[in-house]
Structure formats: structure tokens, C-alpha cells
Amino acid sequence: MSSDSPLYTIPINKRPPISWCRTFKALLFIILFNAACLMINGSQFVFLLPFRILPIRWSRKLYYAGIRYTKGSFGCLQILMSQWFAPTKLVVTFETQGMGRFTPEEIDLCLIKDSDGKPVALNLPTKFVLIANHQIYADWWYAWCFTYFMSPYDVHRYVYITLKKSLRWVPIVGWGMQFFKFIFLARSWASDRQQLAVDLASLGREAEREGKPLCFMLYPEGTLVSKDTRPRSKKYADKMGISDMKNVLLPRSTGLHYSLRSLAPRIPDLRLLDMTVAYPGIPPMGYGQDYYTLRSLFFDGVPPPSIHMHLRMFDVTENVPIGDLAGASGVQTPDRKAKRIVEVDIPNDEKDTFDIWLRKLWQEKDEAMDRFNETKAFQLDDNSTPSIEIPLKLHRKREILDAFCFFWPATVAYLWGRMRG
Numbered sequence: 490m491s492s493d494s495p496l497y498t499i500p501i502n503k504r505p506p507i508s509w510c511r512t513f514k515a516l517l518f519i520i521l522f523n524a525a526c527l528m529i530n531g532s533q534f535v536f537l538l539p540f541r542i543l544p545i546r547w548s549r550k551l552y553y554a555g556i557r558y559t560k561g562s563f564g565c566l567q568i569l570m571s572q573w574f575a576p577t578k579l580v581v582t583f584e585t586q587g588m589g590r591f592t593p594e595e596i597d598l599c600l601i602k603d604s605d606g607k608p609v610a611l612n613l614p615t616k617f618v619l620i621a622n623h624q625i626y627a628d629w630w631y632a633w634c635f636t637y638f639m640s641p642y643d644v645h646r647y648v649y650i651t652l653k654k655s656l657r658w659v660p661i662v663g664w665g666m667q668f669f670k671f672i673f674l675a676r677s678w679a680s681d682r683q684q685l686a687v688d689l690a691s692l693g694r695e696a697e698r699e700g701k702p703l704c705f706m707l708y709p710e711g712t713l714v715s716k717d718t719r720p721r722s723k724k725y726a727d728k729m730g731i732s733d734m735k736n737v738l739l740p741r742s743t744g745l746h747y748s749l750r751s752l753a754p755r756i757p758d759l760r761l762l763d764m765t766v767a768y769p770g771i772p773p774m775g776y777g778q779d780y781y782t783l784r785s786l787f788f789d790g791v792p793p794p795s796i797h798m799h800l801r802m803f804d805v806t807e808n809v810p811i812g813d814l815a816g817a818s819g820v821q822t823p824d825r826k827a828k829r830i831v832e833v834d835i836p837n838d839e840k841d842t843f844d845i846w847l848r849k850l851w852q853e854k855d856e857a858m859d860r861f862n863e864t865k866a867f868q869l870d871d872n873s874t875p876s877i878e879i880p881l882k883l884h885r886k887r888e889i890l891d892a893f894c895f896f897w898p899a900t901v902a903y904l905w906g907r908m909r910g
Contacts, residue, residue, distance in 0.1 A: 496791045497770040500779045507789050515788035518574045522787075525566045528894040529559050530661045533668045557646040558896070560669050564637050564645030565892040567630055571881045575792035579635060581611065581877040582799045582867045588850060589763055589801025589808070600877065601640050608877045609884070612640045613802070615647075615702035617760040618748060622737045622854055623708040624777030627786055628766060631796050635764075636704050638879050647702040649692060651685070651744075678743060685744065686751045693755035703756070707748060709740035709847065715776050731848070735774065736858035740851045742844040746835060749811045761809055763801040765854045765867070768793045773862040795878070799857055799867040810846050812839030 496504055507515075533556065540552040571577060583591040583599070591599070601610040621632060629650060637645040654673045656663050666673075672688045674681040689705065696703035712718050718738055726733035733739065753759050770793060771780050786792050803809050812835065861867055868876060883889065890896060 495770070495794075497780060497793055501782065501785050501789075502779075504789070504791070511788075511790055514574060514790060518570065518787050521573075522566070522570055525562075525893045526661050526665065529562050529566075530665045530668075532894045533559055533665065537668075556668055556670075557643075558891075559665075559894055560648065561643060561646035562891050562894040563665070563669075564633055564648070565883060565888045567634050568637055568881060568883050569889060569892045570787060571630075571634065571792070572883065574790060575786045577792045577881050578795050579631075579638070579879045579881060580795045580797045580866075581879065582797070584799065584801040588853065589761075589803050591800070591802065608879060610638045610640045610642070610879070611877075613762070614758065614760045615639065615641070615644050615704075616696055616756050616758060617704060617762045618745070618752065618805075619704055619706045619762045619764060620709055620745060621706075621764040621766050622851075622858070623710045623713050624766065624768065624771070625713065625781045626778070627781060627783055628708070629706065630783075631766070632706055632764065634881060635798060641702070642884065644702045644704060647696070648704045648706065650706045682743075682747055686747055689748055689751040690755060693752040693759075697756050703752075705748060705752070707745055709742065709745050709851075710738040711741050712738070713776075713778060714738055715778060732852070734851060734855040736855050736862070737851060740847050742840070742847045745847065746811065746840065746843045749805055749809060750814060750835065753805050753811060754814055757806065759805045761803040761805050763803070763850060763854075765799040765801075765857050767797040767799075767858060767861040767867070769795060769797075769865065773859075796881075797861065797867055810839075810842045812836065812843065 537552050537555040537559070540548040540555070543549075583596050585591060585593075585596075599611050599613060600608045601612055603609045619632060619636075621628065633645060633648055636648055639645075649669075649671060650666075651672045651674055652666060654675045657667060657673045658664075670688075670692070672685060674685065692703060692705070695701070714737060722738040723733045726739055731739075749759070749761065768777060768781055771777050781791075781793060805811065857867060866876065883892075
């Protein structure tokens with residue numbers, strides 16, 4: 490590797506030591522990021538939780554509005570930390586062939602441009618399940634940042650993620666995620682499937698009733714591509730008599746299948762947004778965590794120069810073989826208000842059909858990664874796929890205050906002062 494090579498192309502363990510200036514910036518990142526998290530979580534406990542306890546309808550509405558604001562604050566915080574400490578940009582392309590393709594007319598309608606004609610956001614459906622390949626731990630960070638650039642501009646306030654149950658009580662971060670209504674699972678499908686179905690049914694019913702966006706993020710591979718998981722994927726492929734992947738892991742279909750079947754009956758226009766993510770600098774068959782970690786991104790200040798996101802979109806009801814929901818078997822749950830049974834069992838033949846469909850989707854994703862490794866872009870040879878570049882920056886300066894959850898406590902303090910006056 491040449492000494493003139495960009496740092497992001499060099500494995501982390503072979504990079505030169507960081508400078509004292511960079512160490513100071515890393516310390517500043519720790520202070521600012523943790524201060525913002527404290528402000529967000531503190532606002533949830535001090536200013537919002539009392540409204541959740543009060544047995545008054547308007548107080549509940551105020552509570553949930555405040556929680557959405559704090560979730561949006563965390564979304565803005567991620568953009569701000571990238572903007573200040575690890576600047577990069579999103580390079581978005583659209584699939585124009587095969588499954589989940591966009592037509593030229595749809596692509597044109599997707600683009601929101603500024604006065605200079607430069608794309609600044611994407612006009613995509615706002616009720617969707619987002620799935621993607623999983624290479625580095627920052628994948629969820631950049632996926633959440635992506636939702637910030639969807640119109641309307643508050644989609645990042647309606648992001649939901651599944652997490653390990655052990656993270657539920659992590660101080661500050663775990664508490665905040667509970668307020669965000671993230672879904673905590675024990676990683677045991679026997680105990681998780683009903684909880685997942687019930688929680689998603691509730692979120693779907695709420696989104697449709699109130700006309701709000703909903704973004705549920707899921708990584709079907711379940712874990713990162715690494716030297717430990719790569720052999721396990723191949724072993725499973727050999728056992729099942731199917732082809733293994735080169736750049737991604739074989740996807741697990743069960744969690745996604747249940748999620749779509751839980752949401753689809755409650756959100757008729759639900760979409761499945763399939764995102765293939767690639768980071769420059771990772772060689773073919775390389776492991777992302779050898780080049781990009783949260784520490785190397787924000788402490789060492791070596792972000793990818795761009796994050797490539799290739800999009801496919803599916804109408805879940807029309808284009809995804811989730812099966813026949815009319816005869817679904819399940820149990821009565823708190824979702825009784827929707828007059829629907831929350832499903833806990835899926836017929837085996839429908840599971841197999843969906844599994845084959847998802848595996849085909851992932852095979853095409855693997856081929857797209859091959860194309861990226863060869864050309865450093867997801868664009869086809871004929872350039873039929875337009876490339877949209879969006880800098881990872883906040884739209885408005887006032888959102889810097891949002892990132893530190895300033896306006897919610899400031900508003901409460903103002904109203905309290907007026908009441909006392």
C-alpha cells in the first residue's frame with residue numbers, strides 16, 4: 490500500500506497514529522455527543538414523562554409530540570456529528586431494471602431540488618420497511634441520516650429499530666431508546682415472534698390512524714460480514730444445497746416476513762425499501778469493520794468520502810410474496826381495537842416462497858456489490874441510473890439547537906414563566 494494512499498483505503502491497524510490535534514477533536518466529539526444525549530434523555534424524563542403519567546388526553550398527545558421531537562433531535566445530532574467530525578456525502582442511485590425498479594418518470598418525481606437545481610432531498614413514500622446489507626456498525630447511523638433527507642423532512646422522527654434486549658437498560662442510551670419505542674428482542678424466536686408482531690401491529694395502526702410516517706429498519710443478515718460470519722454463511726448454504734454469497738451474508742427471512750405481515754394489514758400502501766450500501770476503500774471480499782468503525786469515523790476522523798446507496802422499492806401488497814393474510818392464525822392481543830388478530834404462525838409453504846424471493850433479492854444485491862467493486866459505482870455501463878449526491882449536512886442552522894434538544898425545554902420554561910407571571 491502506497492504511503493500516498495487515502496487513509497480510508499488502509500486497514501485501521503496499519504494506519505499511522507493520530508495527531509494531538511485529532512485527539513483534541515475526538516475529546517470534543519465525546520463531550521458534545523454525550524452532552525446532547527444527556528439533554529435529549531433529560532428532556533424525556535424531566536419535561537415529557539410527567540405528561541405521560543397525567544390521565545388527560547391532551548397531555549398524552551403532548552407527550553408523544555415531545556418524544557417525536559427528541560427522536561428528531563437525535564437524528565439531527567447524527568447529521569451534525571458527521572458534518573463537524575466526519576464529513577461525507579450520500580450518493581444515491583435507483584434501480585432501473587428488474588425487481589423493484591424505478592421508471593425515469595418516478596425518479597424525476599423523487600428529486601427535490603434547491604433554487605440552483607441541485608437535489609437536496611428525496612420525495613419517497615413515507616410508510617416503509619427499510620432493509621439493507623450489513624457491513625459496519627455505522628450502517629444504522631447512515632441509514633437514519635438518509636431518512637432526514639426524505640420529504641416531508643420529519644421522517645427521521647418516525648424511525649423504529651429492533652435491538653438486543655440487553656441494551657434496554659443501558660444508562661441514557663438504553664433509556665432513550667425505550668422512550669423512542671424501539672423494539673427490544675431476546676434473540677430467541679420462540680419468545681420474540683409474538684412481541685415483534687404485537688409491537689409492529691401497534692405502530693402500524695398508529696401510523697395509519699394519525700397519517701404519520703413510519704420507517705422500520707431491519708437488517709435481514711442479522712450481523713456483520715466478518716471473518717467469523719462468512720464461514721457460517723457458507724456452511725449453512727452447503728447444508729441447504731444453495732449458493733452462498735460473496736459480498737453479503739445469506740439473509741434470514743423469518744423476522745422480515747413476520748414484520749411485513751404485521752404491518753401490511755394496517756398500512757395498505759406499505760412499501761419495502763431495499764437499500765444496497767457500499768463504502769469506498771473496502772476491497773473485494775474485504776471486511777468493512779477493518780476499515781470503518783465508529784471510533785475510526787469520529788475519533789480518528791477517517792470517514793468514507795461518500796456512502797453509496799442503491800435503492801429499490803416494492804409495493805408490499807402487490808409485489809412481495811408475503812402470503813395470504815385472510816387465513817392467518819394468531820392470538821388476540823392489545824391490537825383488538827383494530828379488530829384484527831395479531832399473527833404468530835405462518836404456513837410453511839408461504840415461508841418457503843418468501844425465503845426464496847428474499848434470497849433472489851440478496852443474490853442481485855451481491856451482484857450489485859460486484860459491480861460496485863469493479864466500477865466504484867452502482868451505475869450501469871450505459872449510465873441509465875442517475876447518481877444523486879447529497880452532502881451530509883443539516884438543512885437549517887437552527888437545527889443545531891434541535892440536535893441538543895434545546896427548543897422543548899426552552900418552550901416549557903417559557904410557558905412556566907408565563908404561568909407564574
